[in-house]
Amino acid sequence: MSGIAPTATRPAPRGGGGSAQSLTSGPRRGDLVFSGVVRAAAIFLLLLMATIAGFLVFRATTALNANHANVATYTGQWAPDDTPAKFGIGSLAWGTLVTSVIAIVIAAPVAIGVALFISQYAPRRLAQVLGYIIDLLAAVPSIIYGLWGILFLVPHMQGASQVVGDVLGWIPIFNTNGPLGRSVFTAGVILSIMILPIIAAISREIFLQTPREQVEAAYALGATRWEMIKLAVLPYGRRGVGSAIVLGFGRALGETVAVAMVLSTTYNFVTKWLQSGGNTIAANIALQFGSAFKIGQGALIASGLVLFVVTFLVNLLARRITGRADIPKDERWSLLSVFRPGRRTAAHMESSYDANAADVPDREGTLQARDQAPEVAADDTAGRARPHRAAHGAVGDTMLVSPSLPRRIRSTFAGGMTVGTFVLALLPLISILWLVVNNGRHAMSPSFLTHSLRNIDDSQFGGGVYHAIIGTLEQSGLATLIAVPIGILVAVYLVEYGRGALATAVTFFVDVMMGLPSIVAGLFILSMWILGLGQHANGFAGALALTILMLPVVIRSSEEMLKLVPDSLREASYALGVPKWKTITKIVIPTALPGIVTGVMLGVARVMGETAPILLVVGYIQNINVNPFSGDEGQATLPTVIYNTYTSPEHASNDRTWAAAFLLIVIIMVLNIIARLIAWWKKPGRA
Amino acid sequence: MAKRIDVAGLSAYYGPTRAIEDISMTIEPRTVTAFIGPSGCGKSTFLRTLNRMHEVIPGARVEGKVTLDDVDLYGSGVDPVAVRRHVGMVFQRPNPFPTMSIYENVAAGLRLSGVKKRGELDDIVEQSLKGANLWKEVENRLKKPGAGLSGGQQQRLCIARAIAVSPDVLLMDEPCSALDPISTTAIEDLISQLKSEYTIVIVTHNMQQAARVSDRTAFFNISGTGTPGRLIEIDETSRIFANPTEKATEDYITGRFG
The missing domain is CATH 1.10.3720.10 (MetI-like)
Structure with a gap:
């Protein structure tokens, strides 16, 4: 028999389709598709990391084999392209x-x-x-x-x-x-x-x-x-x-x-x-x-690999510390958990102190204090303050005594x-x-925003950064388009679905990606995408490098925010007969949205200012190129304009450098404001 | 239409730990059944097995049989999501969706399962809020956030939200324990009204409340810490409170428990 037809007297007559609903609706396609998609995002992330690691190891080994110096202890110079090659990391x-x-x-x-x-x-x-x-x-x-x-x-x-x-x-x-x-x-x-x-x-x-x-x-x-x-x-x-x-x-x-x-x-x-x-x-x-040849590139990649390993070890150490702390195994590690054992010791000391205090016949004040012991013992300052509170009880027999002076002083x-x-x-x-404002205002003018640096010498006034504005917006925009969906999906996987080895691995590698130097992300795209796959050094390559940088920021912050959504909301939704995927997309994510927007904002702010990876994968040009996919034609961005001009001794060029810096900050600020307005506008009942 | 629930030989687990053991009972339609018993005796766990919310907790599982008018809720091919459409739930603490307005909260269950028609939703929201005795208080601020209501209003909002999807059974897990006496009275009156349409199961720590609102009462107990909870007896409420069959029930009700 199929489902249950509502009677006319029910407060909520269900729609035609709903009334035919049966208990045996079979597997829900929405849930299967959704969990498949978030899982795929998580696996994609792992594959990406594996590729990065594999590539780094392959290129680095060549250079390390050619190195004639002790790579760990050699100091004094960096000469991997000399014969014999010598460098130390x-x-x-x-x-x-x-x-x-x-x-x-x-x-x-x-x-x-x-x-x-x-x-x-x-x-x-x-x-x-x-x-x-x-x-x-x-x-x-x-x-x-x-x-x-x-x-x-x-x-x-x-x-x-x-x-x-x-x-x-x-x-x-x-x-x-x-x-x-x-x-x-x-x-x-x-x-x-x-x-x-x-x-x-x-x-x-x-x-x-x-x-x-x-x-x-x-x-x-x-x-x-x-x-x-x-x-x-x-x-x-x-x-x-x-x-x-x-x-x-x-x-x-x-x-x-x-x-x-x-x-x-x-x-x-x-x-x-x-x-x-x-x-x-x-x-x-x-x-x-810039000056590296084949071995030189390999040597730099080898050093990038060392950096990779260092971050890896830092993660491992932090995990081990967490393992000793008194928290469940599936909790993600945090550096501050280092402090937990110490706090617990302090609490123990306080409780033994309390046991002594209990033997002393006392007045209301101390009794009061002792009753609070389990809570207060978690806090050593309050614990130390207790004798003072007892003293107050002894002095006045009244409970309306303000906190002792040392406590007030400490709080103030x-x-x-x-x-x-x-x-x-x-x-x-x-x-x-x-x-930035003081130095940037000289060259700032409408024509600065509408002209490129084409045919402008360092010593000449005029020109502008139109070409770089386009490059910056296109590259970071593309990176955001790729990174935000993947990042939120991975975060959803970790918080809502992630259990077992895959989730542990993803969490760990997101942590490692966090420490991935932007320059290494640039190296990776350069050698993998451009040298390896024969793709072009253009704006899109820059966007890919930025994507790699943005992903962990989006994942980590989204994850934190999703975790803060109380389980009672998920349960309320399940209890209404809402499928898991709709619970996630309609209840959990909207609740976490303001926080996620903050995270994405931080991610965008981070990549917009990136210089190093762009220097490696996108050629710097002084004229306008609106197409980020155009062959090997480069694209300027505001940071690379600054980087390529800040060493100039010319006054005119310096003015433009500062104006570009000014503009970069303004653009990022405007984006920040827009993001906040969206978050504010999305909130119901804002009136 | 209200439905009858039959439970046979039901045990529930959290990982390896057995929380309740071998529970069988029948819950009659259009009645209020109260679950009472000491803390940790598995009342709430048992309640959550009745709409398959128990398994939402990682590692939790259920053995045994629960039938809703002859349909086995744990039968193969039964979709827990569909089960919860038929067996609604109200929680201990009011939990309106913070990102949604009052209107959206009530409409949430329907909207999220595909009912989009504005007129239809308006009707259902109004009827549900009236059904939860909340309409008069909120009809002029339906677009305001649900979190802005008082605790008792929020709980009635949650009840409105639960009945908006027109379930057959309404489970209530200590719905008044976070509320003041006046709000509690409002909820209790509401329960008495709702029982003409629904099968209602309520977990409560308050024996007066059980005596006031329920037709039948089930007493749960544990024999000691770490042992699974069991159903001691279930009977007419008047009988349970006046003349229980089991000594343990009498001890608990007269305050000689433990």
Whole structure:
């Protein structure tokens, strides 16, 4: 018998097709197709990674076989195309690690402070605007950080480095007895500014989603605002923040152009971090690729492979740390879980302290405190504050005593610190924007936007970047068109379907892709697509390189946001008899959409500013080419215009460089605003 | 039309753990059946097996038989999605879809299964909201987000959403446990009205509530931590509360449990 016909008195007479519905409708095609598609996206990603790895190994082996020096320890020069070939990668890898570690040590606490300030301290009306301002920092392309680094930061860092050297000079790495400024320390500082907005933006999103009940539960225990943050917000956001930090670390490892512009190149193991000199793998590829022949290319690819392996090992280490922590096996790892065992120990100490306290005959205040022990013990500050609370009980016999002075001071201090981090994060943004606007306004004019640089010499005024605007929009637009659907599908696979080996592998390789240097993505497309498959070096090749960079950003952020959609919504939908694929497309994804848009925005902001991969796979031209698929004809983009003109000694050319930088920032900002308007417009009941 | 549910020899598992064991009962159409019992006795788990929501949890599975007017819900070829169209569910915490307006929330089940006609949807939304005693309160703000309502209103919105797809059975998993007494009364009145059209099963921790709203009551219990929950007895509510057959039931009802 077929299904159940509704009676006339039912509140909801079903449509004609619906009433014939049977319990045995057989397999649902929608679900099969949808799960097949997301699975295919996940498998595609794995195949892509396998191809990258295979290609890197093949090309690198040739160069390594030709190398006559010890690849791990050889220092002093980079001469793979000499006879005999000599090059060493160890010192480059060391430089990469040092700069990234400096960057993460500076950026992580500042970014978390900024995220806390925006999500917890700033007035609600202001929070969105402040968040947007920090997003602007992410919108600044690396090439502009490079310009700013060379022109502004390096001169200023010389003095700062001298101060640090004078104070901490007894530590060998801070020893100074040579030229300062173009050092790994400066590079690390620039990298920290570059990765800060990514960490801050994602942490902020997570903090904002802290369940209200948890916040209120903390306040109900008598927590100050800072204690509430430690009880409710930070534990809730731990995984997300850890993921954000890994994301930032991956970007620091992969940064190329800014580091290449700031560091003065040496091929030694950097031991004095304040002194000029050093190199990173990624920067070295950018610097050496132009002059590399066959072995030289292979040597650079070999170094790219080392970078690949380094990120791989970082992932492995982080996974192992997670394995020891007290979280389920299928949880994704996060760097912050490092802190868990320590926190647990603190909690244990507190509970044993409580046991002692219980023996003491006491007044209401202490009783109260002891009752709270299980919750409060998770937080060491509140635990330490307990004796004070007891003291209050003893003094006044009243419960209406404000928190003890040390607790209030600590809370105020913490709030002040978050404001401080926010101001600190604003300083470089203001500095950069001031430089770019101030220097960029000279050449900015309507004709700058409508003319190319065709037949314009460095010394001539006039000309413009119309050709580069087209290139930038087309290449990043194509990359977005490819990366966003695939990325969201993979994220849906991981969150809604992913179980077992495939999901584990995909998660892991997405993490690895995170650290894939943009320059290596460029190398891959160059050799695979252009040299290997015989395709052309044109705008589309650039778009493919950008796609590889954008994918992990889209996947990771979408994944985080999809995970934050409560299961109760999925269950509510299932209970209405809605198939899984419609639950995902109509309930889960729309709920996560604002967050996903933020992630995509970060991805677009990242690729629009990319210089290095474009340099490798798209020829730089000064005239207009609107077709990204046109043979071997190159295409200019705004970043490559800047990169190809910033070293010019000519005033006219410099003006155009800054104007191009100005324009690049404006375009990215406009895209940001549009993305936000879409997210806002999509929200129901916005009136 | 309301339907009768027959359960025979049903056990449910979370991975290797057996949560409920060998439960058999008959749930009559157009009645309210209440499930009572201590925490962890498997009431909610059992409820979720009645519309195949149990298996949504990874690693969860079910053994035994559940028939809805002679159709085996766990028979081969039976589509869990179709089952849930016939057996609706209301959850402990109100869970309106946050991205949707009040109107869209009620229409969600129909829209997502292909009913698109505006006029038809308007009618169903109005009837469902009236059926959930919510229409008067929201008729002027149907386009506002459902999350803006009070807790009790949200729960009635969720009930409206559930009855909009015109199920045969309505399962309610502690629908009032997150609500204040006035909202609870509103929901209880609603349950009494809905039973003329639906088969209703309600899980509750509140024995007064079970006594107030239900026609039949089932008592579940566990013999100890880690052991599977069992059905102790099911009977007319008046009998369960006045003169239960089993000693365990009497102990629980009179507060001598444990």
